[in-house]
Amino acid sequence: xxxxxxxxxxxxxxxxxxxxxxxxxxxxxxxxxxxxxxxxxxxxxxxxxxxxxxxxxxxxxxxxxxxxxxxxxxxxxxxxxxxxxxxxxxxxxxxxxxxxxxxxxxxxxxxxxxxxxxxxxxxxxxxxxxxxxxxxxxxxxxxxxxxxxxxxxxxxxxxxx
Amino acid sequence: xxxxxxxxxxxxxxxxxxxxxxxxxxxxxxxxxxxxxxxxxxxxxxxxxxxxxxxxxxxxxxxxxxxxxxxxxxxxxxxxxxxxxxxxxxxxxxxxxxxxxxxxxxxxxxxxxxxxxxxxxxxxxxxxxxxxxxxxxxxxxxxxxxxxxxxxxxxxxxxxxxxxxxxxxxxxxxxxxxxxxxxxxxxxxxxxxxxxxxxxx
Numbered sequence: 001x002x003x004x005x006x007x008x009x010x011x012x013x014x015x016x017x018x019x020x021x022x023x024x025x026x027x028x029x030x031x032x033x034x035x036x037x038x039x040x041x042x043x044x045x046x047x048x049x050x051x052x053x054x055x056x057x058x059x060x061x062x063x064x065x066x067x068x069x070x071x072x073x074x075x076x077x078x079x080x081x082x083x084x085x086x087x088x089x090x091x092x093x094x095x096x097x098x099x100x101x102x103x104x105x106x107x108x109x110x111x112x113x114x115x116x117x118x119x120x121x122x123x124x125x126x127x128x129x130x131x132x133x134x135x136x137x138x139x140x141x142x143x144x145x146x147x148x149x150x151x152x153x154x155x156x157x158x159x160x161x
Numbered sequence: 162x163x164x165x166x167x168x169x170x171x172x173x174x175x176x177x178x179x180x181x182x183x184x185x186x187x188x189x190x191x192x193x194x195x196x197x198x199x200x201x202x203x204x205x206x207x208x209x210x211x212x213x214x215x216x217x218x219x220x221x222x223x224x225x226x227x228x229x230x231x232x233x234x235x236x237x238x239x240x241x242x243x244x245x246x247x248x249x250x251x252x253x254x255x256x257x258x259x260x261x262x263x264x265x266x267x268x269x270x271x272x273x274x275x276x277x278x279x280x281x282x283x284x285x286x287x288x289x290x291x292x293x294x295x296x297x298x299x300x301x302x303x304x305x306x307x308x309x310x311x312x313x314x315x316x317x318x319x320x321x322x323x324x325x326x327x328x329x330x331x332x333x334x335x336x337x338x339x340x341x342x343x344x345x346x347x348x349x350x351x352x353x354x355x356x357x358x359x360x361x362x
Contacts, residue, residue, distance in 0.1 A: 004338075011312075011337055012319075042345040046294065050313060053291035056197040058189060058210060066211045067185060070218045074178050077218070 001025055006036045010043060091145050099141055106138045181218060188234050189214075191315060195235060198310040199242045201299045209245070213238045232317070236325045239307060246303065297347040305340035308333050 001009075006029050009022055030037050058066075113131055123131075189210075196209040216237050217224075227233045298306055304326070311322045312333075319337075323330045 007338060007341075008334060011334075011341060039341075039345070042348075043341055046341070046344055046348070047313065049290045049294045053294060055190075055194050055314075056203075056206070058193040058207070062193075062207050062210065063189060066189075066214050067182075069211065070181060070185070070214050071178055073215060073218045074181060074221075077221075 001029060003029075003033060003036050006030070006033070007039055010036070010040045091148055095148075096145075099144055103138060103141045106134055106141065110134045110138070180224075181221060184217065184224075184230060184234070185214065188231055191231070192234055192238055195238055195310060195315060196242070198298065198314070199238070199303075199307060205245075209238060209241055212241050216241065229321070232321050232325055235311070235315070235317075236327075239325055242307075293348055294344070297344050300347060301340055301343060304328075305336050305343065308336040309340040309344070312337055 006026060009026050013026075030040060110131070113127065113134065192213055193206065193210050196213065197203070197206040200206040200209050213234065217234060220237070224230070224233070298309065301309065307326055308322055311317045311325060312319070317325065319330050319333050322328075322337075323333045326333065328336075
C-alpha cells in the first residue's frame, strides 16, 4: 500500500470504519514508515486539540429570536394554507365525464334538428323553441364548471365571515 | 426508526410547531457550530444560523420524506453558505475589491476561550492550542474546511459528507486529506513547552 492510501486509512480511523485486514496493513506500514507514523501522530494531536477546544454556542438571544421568527413564519404558512381553496374548487372526474356526455348528447340532438334548415320549409315555432332550449342547455353545460367554482368559493367566503 | 424519531416525523409531516421545536432543540447547537466554522465570525454565523432555521420551516412539509434530519438541516446550512459566498464573489467582481481571506477575528477567538477557566499552565497551553487550531482551520480553503468540520467535529461519514456538500465521495476524501496535511503544516510552529516539535514531516 502507498503512503497516500495509508494516510486515508489513518483519517478513517476515527470513525472505526476499518476492518481487521485494513488495521493489520496499517500497523505493518506504520512500523516501517516514519512519515506515516508522523502523520498519524500529528492527526492525533489535532484530534486531541479539537476535543479540548470549547465549541461555539449560540447566544440565548439568538436562540430566542430565531425561534420567534420561525414560529411567526409557521403561523403565516398555516393561515395561507387555510386560505387555499384550490383543493375544494377542483371538479371531480365524474362530474367532468357527466358534463361531457350531456354536451355530446346536446350537440347530436342539435345536429339532428338542424336538418330542418336544409329542407326548404319554414321553421315552426315549436322547432325554434326546442332549438333555443337546446342552445341554452349547451351553454349552461359548458359554463357549469365555472359556475360550480364560483358558488363554492362564495359559500366558503360566507362560512369564513 | 426509533419511536422518538417516528413521532418527530409524524409531527413534522403535519407542519406542526411542535415538530419544528423538536428539530430545533435537538440540532440548534450543532447547526450553530457548523455555521460558525463555515462563516468564521459570529455575526455571519448568527445570520447563517437564523436563515437555516427559517428555511427548515419553509421546507417543513417535505421533511417527512427525509431519512436523516440532521444531514438535511446541515445540507441547508451548507447550501446557504455557498450562496452567500457566490454573492460575495459577484459583489467583489463588480466593486473590484481585493479578495481578502477573512480570518477568525480576535473577538471570535476570545469567545471560544472565554468559557475555559485558565487555572494552570496546562490549561493555558490547551487554550493556546485550541486558538491555534481555530485559526488554522479558518485559514483552510472553504471546501476543505467544510469537509474537515463535518468529518472530524460533527462525526459524519464520507458518504454523508458527500451528500451534504453535493460532492463525489472521492473528492471529499481528497479534500479531507489535503485539509489534514495543511493543518499539520500550519500547526508546525505550535510550541509545547516552548520547544519546536514538528507535527509531521
